[in-house]
Amino acid sequence: TRRQSEARGTSPKSLDVLGTTYATDSWTNTPPAILAKTGRDLLHQTSHPLAILKELIFKEFPTFAHYDSLSPVVSTYQNFDSLGFAQDHPGRSKTDTYYVNQSTLLRTHTSAHQLQLLAAGSRDENGILMQAKNSAAAPRNERFLVAADVYRRDEIDASHYPVFHQMEGVCTFSREEVRDTARQATAAKRQDKAGKVDCPDQAAQMIDTTVVGDGNPIQAAHSAEEAAFLVDNMKQAMNDMVVHILTKAVAAQQSSGDACAPGNQPQFPVRWIDAYFPFTSPSWEMEVLFQGEWLEICGCGVMKQEILNQADMPDRIGWAFGFGLERLAMLLFGVQDIRLFWSSDPRFAGQFSPGRINSFRPFSRHPSCAKDVSFWLPSGSTFHENDIMDLVRETAGDLVEGVKLIDSFTHPKTGKGSRCYRINYCSMDRNVTNEEINGVQELVRKRMVEQLGVTLR
Ligand code: FA5
Ligand code: MG
Numbered sequence: 001t002r003r004q005s006e007a008r009g010t011s012p013k014s015l016d017v018l019g020t021t022y023a024t025d026s027w028t029n030t031p032p033a034i035l036a037k038t039g040r041d042l043l044h045q046t047s048h049p050l051a052i053l054k055e056l057i058f059k060e061f062p063t064f065a066h067y068d069s070l071s072p073v074v075s076t077y078q079n080f081d082s083l084g085f086a087q088d089h090p091g092r093s094k095t096d097t098y099y100v101n102q103s104t105l106l107r108t109h110t111s112a113h114q115l116q117l118l119a120a121g122s123r124d125e126n127g128i129l130m131q132a133k134n135s136a137a138a139p140r141n142e143r144f145l146v147a148a149d150v151y152r153r154d155e156i157d158a159s160h161y162p163v164f165h166q167m168e169g170v171c172t173f174s175r176e177e178v179r180d181t182a183r184q185a186t187a188a189k190r191q192d193k194a195g196k197v198d199c200p201d202q203a204a205q206m207i208d209t210t211v212v213g214d215g216n217p218i219q220a221a222h223s224a225e226e227a228a229f230l231v232d233n234m235k236q237a238m239n240d241m242v243v244h245i246l247t248k249a250v251a252a253q254q255s256s257g258d259a260c261a262p263g264n265q266p267q268f269p270v271r272w273i274d275a276y277f278p279f280t281s282p283s284w285e286m287e288v289l290f291q292g293e294w295l296e297i298c299g300c301g302v303m304k305q306e307i308l309n310q311a312d313m314p315d316r317i318g319w320a321f322g323f324g325l326e327r328l329a330m331l332l333f334g335v336q337d338i339r340l341f342w343s344s345d346p347r348f349a350g351q352f353s354p355g356r357i358n359s360f361r362p363f364s365r366h367p368s369c370a371k372d373v374s375f376w377l378p379s380g381s382t383f384h385e386n387d388i389m390d391l392v393r394e395t396a397g398d399l400v401e402g403v404k405l406i407d408s409f410t411h412p413k414t415g416k417g418s419r420c421y422r423i424n425y426c427s428m429d430r431n432v433t434n435e436e437i438n439g440v441q442e443l444v445r446k447r448m449v450e451q452l453g454v455t456l457r
Contacts (some may be wrong), residue, residue, distance in 0.1 A: 015100055016352070017073050025329035027099040030106060033394050034098055034151060037163045042341065043068050043147055046354040049163050049333045050325050050341060054147045055355065056248070057167050057323070060241045065144040070113055072106050072149055079105055081111040083279040084304055089253055095384040097153045098162075106151035110168035110322055111279060113148075114303075118143050118170065118311035142172045142316065147325070153386040156403045157293075161338045162393065165325035171237070172308065172318030175226065182229045216274045216282035219263070219307035226317055230302045231282065235272065236317035238286060238300065242328075244272065249332045249357040279304050280320060288331070295328045334359040337428055339398050345429035368401060368426030368432070371441045377417040392423060396440050402425040418457065 013022050015028065018038055042050050057064045076099075080092055090096060091108065098106040107113075119140055146168040154160050173181075195374055218227040248266050273296075275285040279299025287294040300321035308316055326338050331353070337343065338358075340381055347363045377383050385405065392400050400423060407420035423444065425437050448454050 012160060013171060016102060017106075018071060019075070022073075022100045022104055024113060025101045027094060027102040029094050030098040030100060030151075031390055031394050033397065034106070034175075036163060036340075037149070037151075040342070043149070045349075047327045047349065047352045048337065048341070049352055049360075051300060052352060052354060052357065053155075053245075053325055053329045053332065054165075054167065056245050056357075057241065058145060061169065061237075062245060063143060063144075064171070065117075065141055066147075066336040067113070067117065067230070068147040069145065070146065070148055072151065073100060073104060074107045074112045077106055079107055079115060080312070081108070082307070083111055085278045086409060089278065095386050096153050098153060107149050108152050109147050110146045112165040113146050113168065114279070114320065115307055115311055116169060117144055117146065118308065118313060124327075125378070135188075136406055142313075143170065145169050149395055153390060154390050156393065158337050158401060158402070159327070161326070161342075162199070162390075163342075164338070167323040168238075168327055169323075170303070170318060171234070172313065172316040173230075173233075173319070174316055178226055178229050178317065181224050186245070216256045216284075219281050219305055222302065222317060227282070227302060230317060230319045234302075234321065236302060238298065239270065242268070242286075242288070242297075243418070245328075245332065265452075275299060275301070277301060279307060285323075295327055295331070296324075297331075298323045332357055336362065337401070339401070339428050342398060343429050344345050349431065363429070366427045366431060368424055369389065369437050371423050371425065371437070372406065372420055373423065373441075373445055373448065374407070374418065374420040374457045375448065375454040376457060377419065378410075379416060383417075383452070383454075387452055388448070391443055391451060395444050395447055396423075396425065399425050399427055399432065399437070399440060401411075402426075 012024060012028075015024055015031075015035070016022075017035060043047050043054050045051050054068060076092075079097075081090065085092060097108055098107065126127070146166075148166060148168075149163055150166050151163050154162055188421060198347065218224065222230075233397075253406060270288050271294065272284040272286060275283045277283045277299055280299075280303055283299065285296050285303030286298040287296050289295075298321055301319065302321050303318045305314075305317065308314065308318060326341060329335065329341070330338065340393070345363075350361075351360055352358065372424065391402055392403050402424040404422050405419065406422045408418065410417050424439070447457055449456060
C-alpha cells in the first residue's frame with residue numbers, strides 16, 4: 001500500500017488546514033476535496049438551515065455554554081483516547097477516519113471536545129480561556145453545547161456525506177443536587193397519585209419512550225438512584241428539545257400557509273434503542289419515525305465517570321448527547337438529499353432566512369444516470385470499500401448521488417476477488433450532459449487502476 005499512497009498523491013511533506021501547516025506521515029489520508037470543506041463554515045451562514053437549527057437548539061438550552069467555533073483539527077488523544085476508545089477500536093482505523101498525521105485528525109464527532117471543555121477554565125492549547133457566547137453560562141463548564149462540522153470516511157447515499165454536523169450536549173450535576181432532587185421528585189409523585197390524574201401534555205402524546213432490551217449496565221461509580229435520575233433527566237431534556245422544535249416547525253408552516261406543510265396533527269414518535277459508546281453507560285440511540293422510517297438522529301447516555309474524574313470533577317455526574325444536525329434539518333426543512341446542504345445554488349440558499357423554519361421546494365429534478373464498473377482486486381493487498389468512495393468523490397464531486405456494491409465473487413480457480421459497483425450520477429442543481437458523465441466515469445476508471453491497482457474487466 002505504499003505504492004497505493006504514492007500513486008494517490010496523499011504523501012505531500014505537509015498539509016495546510018485552516019491556515020496551519022502540519023507535517024504528514026504514513027497515516028495522512030485526507031484528500032483535497034475534504035480539506036476544502038473545512039473552510040465552508042456552514043454553521044455561521046445565518047440563513048443556512050444548519051445554522052438556523054443550531055440557533056434553535058442553543059435557545060432550548062439557555063443556561064448552557066455555547067460553542068460553535070472550535071477547529072475541526074483535533075488530536076488523536078482528544079478524539080479517541082480521552083473518551084476511552086480501545087486501541088483496536090475500528091473507528092481509529094485509516095479506513096474510517098481522516099488523519100492529518102498519526103497524532104492529528106479531523107474530528108469524527110463533537111465528543112472530541114468533552115474533556116477539554118469540562119476541564120476547569122476550559123483553556124485552549126495556548127492556555128487562553130475560551131469564551132462561551134452567552135454570559136449566563138456557568139464558569140466551570142458544568143453544562144455546555146458544541147455545534148461543529150465532523151468528518152468521516154463513509155458510504156455514499158442520500159443520508160450519508162463525508163462531512164456533516166453534530167450538536168453535543170453535556171450536562172453535569174453535583175451528587176448532592178441529584179440526591180435532593182430525586183427525593184423531592186419521589187415525594188411529589190406520591191402527592192400526585194393521591195390527588196389528580198396525570199394530564200398528558202402534547203409532548204407525552206407525541207413521544208413514545210420505549211427502552212428496548214437490557215444489558216446496558218449502570219456504572220459501578222453510580223448508585224441506582226443516580227443513574228435513574230440522569231437517564232430520566234436526559235430523556236426528558238432531549239424529548240422536550242425535539243418536540244419544541246418540531247412543534248415550532250409545524251406552527252410556522254401552518255401560519256405561513258405553506259403548501260408543503262404536513263397534515264394538521266404532527267406525529268413524530270420517538271424511540272430509544274440500546275446502544276454502545278466507549279464514553280457512556282448506559283447508552284442509547286434516539287430514533288424518530290419520519291416518512292415511514294425510523295431515522296437515527298442521536299446517540300446519548302450517562303457519561304463515563306472516568307471522564308469527569310479526569311476533568312477534576314469527581315464530585316459530579318452527568319449525561320451527554322450527540323445529535324446529527326443534518327438528519328434533524330432534513331426532517332424540519334424537507335430536504336431529501338444531504339448534498340443539498342453544500343449547494344451554493346441560490347435556488348437552495350435563497351429559500352431560507354434566519355430564525356425561520358419552512359419547507360424546501362425542490363427545484364426540478366434532474367435525470368440520474370447509473371454507470372457500473374467491474375474489476376478484479378489486486379492480489380495480496382488490503383482493499384477497503386471506503387477507498388472507492390473517496391476516489392469517486394474526489395473525481396465526481398457532488399455529481400455523485402450514490403455508490404453501491406452490486407456484485408462480489410471470488411474466482412474458483414485463480415482465487416481472485418471481483419467486485420462490481422454501481423455509481424449513480426445526478427446533479428442536484430444543474431443539467432449535465434451525457435458527455436460530461438461519460439468523461440467523469442472514464443476518469444474514475446482510470447484512477448481506480450492507477451491508485452487502487454485494480455484490473456478492470
Ligand atoms: C456519535 O458520534 C457519538 N459521539 C454520539 C454521542 C455523544 C453518544 C455523546 C453519547 C454521548 P454516532 O456515530 O452514532 O455517535 O453519530 C451521532 C449521530 O450523527 C447519528 O445519530 C446520526 O444522526 C449522525 N450521523 C452519523 N453518521 C452520519 C453521516 N455519515 N452523515 C450524516 N449524519 C451522520
Ligand atoms: Mg450510530
